[in-house]
Amino acid sequence: MRSVAQAIRDALLTGEPSAKAMAAREVARDWRLGRLAARFDIAMPDEPARPERPELLPPNRMPKRGRGGSDRARIALWHSLAHIEFVAIDLALDMAGRFGGQMDPGFVGDFLSVAADEAMHFALLDRKLKTLGSAYGELPAHGGLWESASETKHDVAARLAIVPMVLEARGLDITPAMRDRVHAQGDENGARILSRILDDEIRHVRFGTSHFVQLCRDRDEDPVEKWQFLVKSCFQGTIKPPFNDSARESAGLSRGFRAGIV
Ligand SMILES: [Fe+2]
Numbered sequence: 246m247r248s249v250a251q252a253i254r255d256a257l258l259t260g261e262p263s264a265k266a267m268a269a270r271e272v273a274r275d276w277r278l279g280r281l282a283a284r285f286d287i288a289m290p291d292e293p294a295r296p297e298r299p300e301l302l303p304p305n306r307m308p309k310r311g312r313g314g315s316d317r318a319r320i321a322l323w324h325s326l327a328h329i330e331f332v333a334i335d336l337a338l339d340m341a342g343r344f345g346g347q348m349d350p351g352f353v354g355d356f357l358s359v360a361a362d363e364a365m366h367f368a369l370l371d372r373k374l375k376t377l378g379s380a381y382g383e384l385p386a387h388g389g390l391w392e393s394a395s396e397t398k399h400d401v402a403a404r405l406a407i408v409p410m411v412l413e414a415r416g417l418d419i420t421p422a423m424r425d426r427v428h429a430q431g432d433e434n435g436a437r438i439l440s441r442i443l444d445d446e447i448r449h450v451r452f453g454t455s456h457f458v459q460l461c462r463d464r465d466e467d468p469v470e471k472w473q474f475l476v477k478s479c480f481q482g483t484i485k486p487p488f489n490d491s492a493r494e495s496a497g498l499s500r501g502f503r504a505g506i507v
């Protein structure tokens with residue numbers, strides 16, 4: 246039987262966007278159906294494969310999005326979200342493939358299901374772009390989204406602390422206002438997509454938080470102190486309001502985590 250690590254590695258090394266999305270969903274399904282061996286016998290690549298386009302730019306060289314309601318601004322918004330979801334596929338795959346061998350048996354299944362969700366989010370957003378006459382790859386995109394993965398590739402605690410518990414949690418904070426703005430512009434379909442993503446992301450943050458807390462308990466460390474230490478040492482940005490506390494609470498990320506550092 247093929248190993249789960251090999252299947253994950255193959256999906257990471259698939260560059261073409263819809264092929265990667267399909268590969269991620271297939272790995273998740275094959276794992277769920279017991280078609281992959283629980284062996285971690287091959288290393289994950291340092292960098293996943295990327296398509297030729299979009300062109301990746303440093304954030305300060307990204308073109309301005311244009312005015313709120315214009316078609317150009319709407320396309321730029323959905324394109325940037327599609328790119329975030331595209332990179333999120335790789336982040337979830339890498340989490341499962343890189344750290345699965347050292348974590349409890351539920352870990353791989355949880356993060357492969359996250360990878361399948363991200364693939365679905367990407368597909369929804371790419372379809373949305375097509376209804377607007379564009380497609381993923383037609384605009385430049387943020388080139389720094391893999392950095393937090395590179396910086397935390399040696400430590401599962403740091404990876405969990407930063408990727409689901411900071412970056413995906415940030416998504417919980419900013420999505421409701423974005424959804425309301427999109428709805429106010431008359432785009433009900435867009436608002437529905439964002440609601441669906443928000444619901445799924447609560448589960449992603451919950452998986453991250455619960456595996457992090459369990460890991461700390463196993464190592465006899467205090468989860469809040471450990472998280473704060475890792476955020477200070479491995480995260481370049483700042484943790485800043487607004488906070489969506491109801492979504493954060495449902496994900497297990499209580500206010501206590503950020504007490505004293507915000
Ligand atoms: Fe997502």
Ligand SMILES: [Fe+2]
Nearest residue numbers: 333413446449
């Ligand atoms: Fe996510």
